[in-house]
Amino acid sequence: MxxxxxxxxxxxxxxxxxxxxxxxxxxxVIEATDGVDALKKLSSEKIDLILADINMPVMDGLKLVSLxxxxxxxxxxxxxxxxxxxxxxxxxxxxxxxxxxxxxxxxQTQELIKLVNTYLAR
Amino acid sequence: MEKETGFVGKADEFLQMFxxxxxxxxxxxxxxxxxxxxIAQMEESIQRSGDEARIKVYEDRIALMExxxxxxxxxxxxxxxxxxDFASKYIEVEEENNNLANLYVASYQLHSTxxxxxxxxxxxxxxxxxxxxxxxxxxxxxxxxxxxxxVSAEGMAVSDAPKVKIGQGRIGSVAKEGESxxxxxxxxxxxxxxxxxxxxxxxxxxxxxxxVISIYKLLTQKDGFTNVDYELFNLLAGHAATAIFSSRLYTxxxxxxxxxxxxxxxxxxxxxx
Numbered sequence: 001m002x003x004x005x006x007x008x009x010x011x012x013x014x015x016x017x018x019x020x021x022x023x024x025x026x027x028x029v030i031e032a033t034d035g036v037d038a039l040k041k042l043s044s045e046k047i048d049l050i051l052a053d054i055n056m057p058v059m060d061g062l063k064l065v066s067l068x069x070x071x072x073x074x075x076x077x078x079x080x081x082x083x084x085x086x087x088x089x090x091x092x093x094x095x096x097x098x099x100x101x102x103x104x105x106x107x108q109t110q111e112l113i114k115l116v117n118t119y120l121a122r
Numbered sequence: 123m124e125k126e127t128g129f130v131g132k133a134d135e136f137l138q139m140f141x142x143x144x145x146x147x148x149x150x151x152x153x154x155x156x157x158x159x160x161i162a163q164m165e166e167s168i169q170r171s172g173d174e175a176r177i178k179v180y181e182d183r184i185a186l187m188e189x190x191x192x193x194x195x196x197x198x199x200x201x202x203x204x205x206x207d208f209a210s211k212y213i214e215v216e217e218e219n220n221n222l223a224n225l226y227v228a229s230y231q232l233h234s235t236x237x238x239x240x241x242x243x244x245x246x247x248x249x250x251x252x253x254x255x256x257x258x259x260x261x262x263x264x265x266x267x268x269x270x271x272x273v274s275a276e277g278m279a280v281s282d283a284p285k286v287k288i289g290q291g292r293i294g295s296v297a298k299e300g301e302s303x304x305x306x307x308x309x310x311x312x313x314x315x316x317x318x319x320x321x322x323x324x325x326x327x328x329x330x331x332x333x334v335i336s337i338y339k340l341l342t343q344k345d346g347f348t349n350v351d352y353e354l355f356n357l358l359a360g361h362a363a364t365a366i367f368s369s370r371l372y373t374x375x376x377x378x379x380x381x382x383x384x385x386x387x388x389x390x391x392x393x394x395x
């Protein structure tokens with residue numbers, strides 16, 4: 001059963017992403033409201049994939065990605081960035097830090113599910 | 123002598139008979155040969171006609187199988203067409219499901235609280251995350267002044283959003299008529315003119331307009347509106363209006379209740395002094 005960590009400060013988006021992810025058979029969603037909360041969840045649960053927003057209070061998504069990549073215990077976990085920042089330089093920056101994929105909002109549910117399935121299969 | 127003559131005569135007679143027998147045998151042999159030849163011919167003919175009959179049977183079978191093959195090919199083509207139809211219908215249903223999920227989440231969130239500022243925050247979240255707007259403002263009608271006043275904004279300061287009289291300009295007309303406005307030209311959305319939104323949605327409770335959502339710019343990656351966006355706009359027009367209205371009433375009544383409670387507490391405390 002893959003555990004997917006959804007890191008998003010907006011309850012609306014958290015619910016929407018969780019709704020979409022639950023359509024992947026046997027998947028289990030764990031929610032975090034910011035980067036710090038996500039690190040806590042990472043230390044207590046076995047996470048198979050992270051979906052993270054960029055703009056969040058306390059710790060943003062880019063900082064979270066760099067910390068995840070810097071930790072040997074988590075560095076193999078795929079990270080998909082889901083954000084309103086749609087500019088090419090934002091995408092490049094996120095990918096250079098270590099994000100595996102970049103999905104601008106508003107998200108297309110099928111696209112999100114396809115991307116998650118791709119990284120879970122790897 | 124007579125005996126000799128009789129013996130010769132009998133010998134001749136026997137020879138004659140023997141010759142006749144030989145001739146008869148030869149004739150029989152010839153006849154036999156002819157019959158054998160005839161039998162061989164007949165056998166050959168029978169075999170030939172048997173082969174032809176078999177070929178005919180095979181040809182008929184081939185024709186039947188070709189007919190079956192063609193009918194199977196036709197059925198296969200029909201099934202393939204049906205499959206294509208099912209596939210496209212499946213995609214449509216999936217899309218519809220996703221849209222319904224978006225609408226459900228938006229509606230669920232809008233009615234999840236009675237706190238006015240939280241409702242405003244949820245409306246902002248829906249417009250940013252689900253519709254993909256970058257600059258927009260929420261204006262509510264002040265019943266005392268008959269003017270629309272900005273109460274919340276994203277991508278711009280609340281003070282930059284305009285105060286508009288009902289019926290005045292694009293925003294005022296939307297508030298007056300209660301009909302949404304969608305600009306056909308999304309290219310010119312770069313420059314911010316607070317009085318000229320690209321989208322203006324009335325917030326309505328039945329036919330009563332309580333305010334508008336005025337959108338000025340979409341996110342870079344958003345180049346137009348999809349069907350679900352229009353559904354979301356409709357949902358916002360109704361559900362956001364009721365959520366905003368009821369939460370505002372609730373927050374106001376809470377405040378009043380707190381004030382009244384404070385007075386009551388004061389009154390209760392006075393006799394003790």
